[in-house]
Amino acid sequence: MLSLPEDLKKAIRNQELKGAHALALATLSSKILKISEQEAAIERIKATEQVLKESLTVPETRDLIKSIKAQYLTSEQSESKEVKIIIQKISSGLSEITLANASREQLQSLQGILEQKLNEIGKLIG
Numbered sequence: 001m002l003s004l005p006e007d008l009k010k011a012i013r014n015q016e017l018k019g020a021h022a023l024a025l026a027t028l029s030s031k032i033l034k035i036s037e038q039e040a041a042i043e044r045i046k047a048t049e050q051v052l053k054e055s056l057t058v059p060e061t062r063d064l065i066k067s068i069k070a071q072y073l074t075s076e077q078s079e080s081k082e083v084k085i086i087i088q089k090i091s092s093g094l095s096e097i098t099l100a101n102a103s104r105e106q107l108q109s110l111q112g113i114l115e116q117k118l119n120e121i122g123k124l125i126g
Contacts, residue, residue, distance in 0.1 A: 003026075004022055004023075004026050005026060005029075005040075005041065005044065007041050007044055007045055007048070008022040008025055008026055008044065008048065009022075011048050011052075015048070015052055016052075017048060017051070017052060018058075020058045021048075021051055021056075021058060021061050024058060024061050024062050024065055025044050025047055025048055025051070025061065025065065026044075027065060027069075028040055028043050028044045028047060028065060028068060028069070032069070033069065033072040033073075034072060034073075035072065043068060047061075047064055047065065047068060050064060051064070
C-alpha cells in the first residue's frame with residue numbers, strides 16, 4: 001500500500017476506497033498505459049470516482065480497468081491469455097495420434113467447430 005500513487009492513498013483516507021480496489025486501480029500507471037503520469041492520474045481519479053459512485057466490486061473494478069487499458073494499448077500489446085492457452089492446447093493436444101483415435105462423429109464435430117472459428121477469425125482479421 002505504501003507504493004500506491006498519492007491519488008489512491010488520498011482516496012483510501014478520504015473517500016473510503018478499499019485497499020483491493022486501490023491495488024487494482026494502481027495498474028492504471030503511466031508506464032502501463034504509455035502516457036504521462038499526469039494523464040494516468042486523471043484516468044485513475046476518474047476510475048476511482050466511478051468505482052465509489054457505483055459501489056463496484058473488485059471484479060467489476062478490474063473489468064473497468066481492462067476497458068480503460070484497451071483504449072490505450074494496441075492489439076499487439078494486449079494479447080489475450082485465453083487465446084495463448086488455447087493455441088498451446090491445440091498445438092500440443094491435437095496430435096495425429098489423438099485425431100486417429102477419435103470417432104468419425106467427433107472428427108466431424110471438431111471440423112465444424114474449427115471451420116466456424118476460422119470464419120470468425122477471418123472476419124476479425126479483415
